[in-house]
Amino acid sequence: AATAPGKKITARIKRTLPVKGPQAPTLSELMRWYCLNTNTHGCRRIVVSRGRLRRSLWILLTLSAVGLILWQCAELLMNYYSASVSVTVQFQKLPFPAVTICNINPYKYSSMKDYLSDLDKETKKALETFYGFSEGKSKVRRSVAEWNSTESDFFEQIPLMKFEDFSKTATDLRSGQKRKIEGSVFHKDSSIVNSGDSNDIIGFQLCDANNSSECALYTFSSGVNAIQEWYKLHYMNIMAQIPLETKEKLSYSADDLLLTCFFDGLSCDKRHFTRFHHPLHGNCYTFNSGENGTILSTSTGGSEYGLQVVLYIDEADYNPFLVTSTGAKIIVHDQNEYPFIEDIGTEIETAAATSIGMHFTRSRKLSKPYSDCTETGADIPVENLYNKSYSLQICLHSCFQKAMVDSCGCAQYAQPLPAGAEYCNYKKNPNWMYCYYKLHEKFVKEQLGCQQICKDACSFKEWALTTSIAQWPSTVSEDWMLRVLSWDKGQKMNKKLNKTDLANLMVFYKDLNERFISENPANTLVILLSNFGGQLGLWMSCSVVCVIEIVEVFFIDSLSIVMRRQWQKAKKWWSDRKRDRSGKAPQAGDLERQGHENPVCIDEDLPTFNTALRLPLPQDSPLPRTPPPNYSTLRLEAAFTEQLPDTLEVGQH
Numbered sequence: 001a002a003t004a005p006g007k008k009i010t011a012r013i014k015r016t017l018p019v020k021g022p023q024a025p026t027l028s029e030l031m032r033w034y035c036l037n038t039n040t041h042g043c044r045r046i047v048v049s050r051g052r053l054r055r056s057l058w059i060l061l062t063l064s065a066v067g068l069i070l071w072q073c074a075e076l077l078m079n080y081y082s083a084s085v086s087v088t089v090q091f092q093k094l095p096f097p098a099v100t101i102c103n104i105n106p107y108k109y110s111s112m113k114d115y116l117s118d119l120d121k122e123t124k125k126a127l128e129t130f131y132g133f134s135e136g137k138s139k140v141r142r143s144v145a146e147w148n149s150t151e152s153d154f155f156e157q158i159p160l161m162k163f164e165d166f167s168k169t170a171t172d173l174r175s176g177q178k179r180k181i182e183g184s185v186f187h188k189d190s191s192i193v194n195s196g197d198s199n200d201i202i203g204f205q206l207c208d209a210n211n212s213s214e215c216a217l218y219t220f221s222s223g224v225n226a227i228q229e230w231y232k233l234h235y236m237n238i239m240a241q242i243p244l245e246t247k248e249k250l251s252y253s254a255d256d257l258l259l260t261c262f263f264d265g266l267s268c269d270k271r272h273f274t275r276f277h278h279p280l281h282g283n284c285y286t287f288n289s290g291e292n293g294t295i296l297s298t299s300t301g302g303s304e305y306g307l308q309v310v311l312y313i314d315e316a317d318y319n320p321f322l323v324t325s326t327g328a329k330i331i332v333h334d335q336n337e338y339p340f341i342e343d344i345g346t347e348i349e350t351a352a353a354t355s356i357g358m359h360f361t362r363s364r365k366l367s368k369p370y371s372d373c374t375e376t377g378a379d380i381p382v383e384n385l386y387n388k389s390y391s392l393q394i395c396l397h398s399c400f401q402k403a404m405v406d407s408c409g410c411a412q413y414a415q416p417l418p419a420g421a422e423y424c425n426y427k428k429n430p431n432w433m434y435c436y437y438k439l440h441e442k443f444v445k446e447q448l449g450c451q452q453i454c455k456d457a458c459s460f461k462e463w464a465l466t467t468s469i470a471q472w473p474s475t476v477s478e479d480w481m482l483r484v485l486s487w488d489k490g491q492k493m494n495k496k497l498n499k500t501d502l503a504n505l506m507v508f509y510k511d512l513n514e515r516f517i518s519e520n521p522a523n524t525l526v527i528l529l530s531n532f533g534g535q536l537g538l539w540m541s542c543s544v545v546c547v548i549e550i551v552e553v554f555f556i557d558s559l560s561i562v563m564r565r566q567w568q569k570a571k572k573w574w575s576d577r578k579r580d581r582s583g584k585a586p587q588a589g590d591l592e593r594q595g596h597e598n599p600v601c602i603d604e605d606l607p608t609f610n611t612a613l614r615l616p617l618p619q620d621s622p623l624p625r626t627p628p629p630n631y632s633t634l635r636l637e638a639a640f641t642e643q644l645p646d647t648l649e650v651g652q653h
Contacts, residue, residue: 026561026565027558027561027562030553030557030558030561032047034553035047036048038546040541040542040546043062046058046059046062068535069535069536072535073532073535076523076528076531076532076535077528079522079523092512092514093297093298093299093512094297094298094360094509094512094514095295095296095297096263096288096295096296096297096298096306096307096509097288097332097333097334097335097358097360097461097463098286098287098288098289098290098332098333098334098335098337098339099286099287099288099307099330099331099332099507100276100284100285100286100287100330100331100333100339100341101257101284101285101286101287101309101311101328101329101330101505102278102281102282102283102284102285102328102329102330102341102345103252103257103281103282103311103313103328103329104281104313104318104323104325104326104327104328104329104347105282105313105317105318105319105322105323106251106278106280106281106282106322107247107250107251107282107319108250108251108252108314108317109317109318109319109320110317111249111250112250112319115238115239115242116235116238116319118154119154119231119234119235119238120321122154123227123231123321126160126227127227130162130202130223154234157234157426157433158204158205158206158230158233158234158433159172159204159205160172160202160203160204160226160227160230161202161203161204161205161217162201162202163201163202163203163219170203170205170217201219201220201221202219202220202222202223202226202227203217203218203219203220203226204217204218204226204229204230205217205218206218206433206434206437207434208431208434208435209430209431209434210431214434215434216434216437216438218437224324227321228321228322228324231321231322232322233433235322236413236414237413237424237425237426239279239413240413240423240424240425241423241425241427244277247277247282248275248277248283250282251277251282251283252282252283252314253283254270254273254275254285255270256312256314257283257285257311257312258270258273258285258309258310258311258312259309259310259311259312259485259502260308260309260310260485261307261308261309262307262308262309263287263296263306263307263308264296264298264300264305264306265304265305268287270285272287272288273285273286273287273289274286274289274291278341279413279414279415280341280342280414281329281341281342284339284341286339287307287309288335289335290335295335298508298509298512299512300512301508301509301510301511301512302508302509302510303355303357303506303508304508305508305509306506306507306508306509307505307506307507307508308504308505308506309504309505310485310502310503310504310505311328311348311502311503311504311505312497312501312502313326313327313328313350313500313501313502313503314501315350315498315500315501316501325347326349326350326500327347327348327349327350327503328347328348328503328505329341329345329346329347329348330345330346330348330356330505330507331344331345331346332356332358332463332465332507333463334389334461336388336389337388337389337391337461338386338388338391338393338394340393340397342414343393346465346467348503348505349469349503350499350500350501350502350503351471351472351499351500351502351503352469352470352471352472352503352504353469353470353471353472353504353505353506354467354468354469354503354504354505354506355467355468355469355470355506355508356465356466356467356505356506356507356508357465357466357467357468357508357509357510358463358464358465358466358507358508358509358510359463359464359466359509359510359511359513359515360461360462360463360509360513360514360515361461361462361463361464361514361515361516361517362459362460362461362462362514362515362516362517363459363460363461363462363516363517363518364458364459364516364517364518364519365456365458365459365519366458366519366520366521367458370519370521371458371519372455372456373455373456373457373458374390374455374456374457374458375457375458375459376389376390377390377394377395377457380395380453380454380455381453382395382398382399382402382450382453382454383398383402383418384398385397385398385401385415385416385417385418386398386416390457391457391460392454392455392456392457395450395453395454395455396450396451396454397415398415399448399449399450399453399454400412400415400439400440400443400448400450401415401416401418402418403439403443403448403450404435404436404439405418405421407435407439408424408429408431408432408435408436408439409429409432410422410423410424410425410428410429410432411423411424412424412436424436466510472499472502472504473499473502478499482497482498482499482502485497485502
């Protein structure tokens with residue numbers, strides 16, 4: 001019974017004692033406490049300033065400073081992910097790149113006649129019918145009826161047609177019948193002058209083998225381009241069915257292509273070249289491929305110390321319908337890169353000396369988060385079909401080939417085969433041409449997703465080429481030079497060389513300056529933190545401790561207050577609900593428990609005199625009055641029984 005009043009007083013103190021600091025019961029009290037105790041002067045001036053005008057000015061200045069800090073910090077973060085480019089030039093002995101050389105004509109026409117005889121025959125008939133072309137005869141057009149007397153699978157699979165002014169009505173050039181064309185029209189313009197009537201447009205129609213109403217029409221303003229494209233489609237279909245070993249024998253050997261070779265002033269031969277078979281260019285030969293683990297280098301610049309080769313082109317054995325130019329194609333590349341001859345190859349003329357000077361540059365870009373490049377291509381979800389180091393071209397070609405296999409059921413002839421796939425041909429895949437053209441259309445329009453998936457490589461090597469051409473051989477040296485070259489190759493050649501069959505190529509470093517272009521972070525973490533500190537000190541006179549204080553007050557303490565009030569409301573709601581169900585009136589113990597709402601009073605000790613004085617007075621109680629003194633305590637009693645001598649003297653005076 002003696003402790004009950006003490007508990008009541010403790011509970012009342014806990015309810016009424018004001019709380020300051022991080023344990024304040026409300027957010028407003030917490031913010032006031034923070035402003036009075038923080039090291040940021042602007043917040044303190046807001047609280048202690050008197051007058052609305054002065055307080056409003058301090059609020060405006062503080063908010064402006066906070067806004068400037070946020071803006072400057074955002075700029076710092078954006079600049080943190082920027083990179084600076086540095087260029088370093090070094091003079092040193094340079095490794096010589098790989099040089100891949102291909103004849104523009106992929107296969108000897110004399111060796112391919114057995115495979116292409118039917119196709120060539122139909123092509124000649126088409127030329128004779130359309131343009132009156134005939135070998136060794138006058139220009140007389142062949143009648144359609146005469147052509148129809150022979151069967152032609154090539155024109156049944158891909159019919160050639162003639163249009164007038166892009167109308168939907170076309171004339172089948174084999175049957176001579178006019179018919180209405182349904183489907184999309186894709187016009188492939190050309191710089192070649194159209195032969196015949198300018199209103200005549202040649203093209204061919206490709207239809208879905210599973211749905212004959214789904215067709216696409218490809219038109220050309222030049223009959224030359226139309227027939228060449230038509231011929232290439234059938235040509236790829238035929239070549240896809242020939243085994244690789246057979247195609248390598250049908251193409252040019254190293255002895256056929258190379259007449260003379262010099263590197264760095266020393267003689268070289270076919271042993272320095274590595275053969276690889278390209279689907280569109282036949283046998284190609286790579287000098288300094290590094291296949292045997294050795295990469296040649298040069299210590300002197302200039303044409304005298306580079307690669308010099310004389311190529312035998314053999315123009316007379318070219319396929320007249322497949323290629324319309326004479327010469328060779330070369331590409332300079334790294335030993336670990338795949339040579340994309342068809343994309344970035346440089347053409348070399350015959351009867352000319354082509355000099356190609358090189359400047360070597362190595363580039364290195366920063367990966368994420370500075371740029372969207374890839375280090376090795378391992379993070380790209382596209383299988384590398386070329387067995388070479390990653391590049392953007394490899395990714396794009398591999399992505400298209402994978403889409404070709406998935407959509408058309410076979411692989412396109414010009415690119416490597418994925419595992420378990422076969423090249424497209426009419427016999428097994430009668431719908432492949434229509435499927436290929438529709439897929440290629442999506443690829444060009446970036447609707448296939450390959451351009452979004454593939455990324456640039458972060459590091460790469462580049463050789464900047466400068467090409468110059470001179471007449472070769474000269475008129476005065478032509479006779480003896482051709483005789484000597486014919487004599488050197490006399491055992492393998494049965495005819496006299498002609499200068500239009502020869503091409504002279506020189507590839508060399510113009511100088512041995514290696515440029516290295518690299519990206520470096522414009523800011524480091526230390527610089528970023530220093531810039532943050534400078535902005536906080538400039539605008540808010542704030543330090544790291546101040547930032548920690550802001551995090552503690554505005555996040556931890558504020559969240560704690562909000563959660564505590566929600567918990568109190570939930571607890572009060574639960575208590576009221578239980579009391580309503582039981583029908584009991586609130587007891588004295590409830591008042592004692594309510595005192596625990598004040599977080600300062602966390603013990604059960606009795607209140608002290610000072611804390612008790614701070615309690616509010618009851619409304620009905622009279623003001624406390626000072627009790628009357630106990631006068632009995634004011635009585636003086638002698639502390640000594642006898643009077644001291646010195647007092648006696650004082651009393652006598």
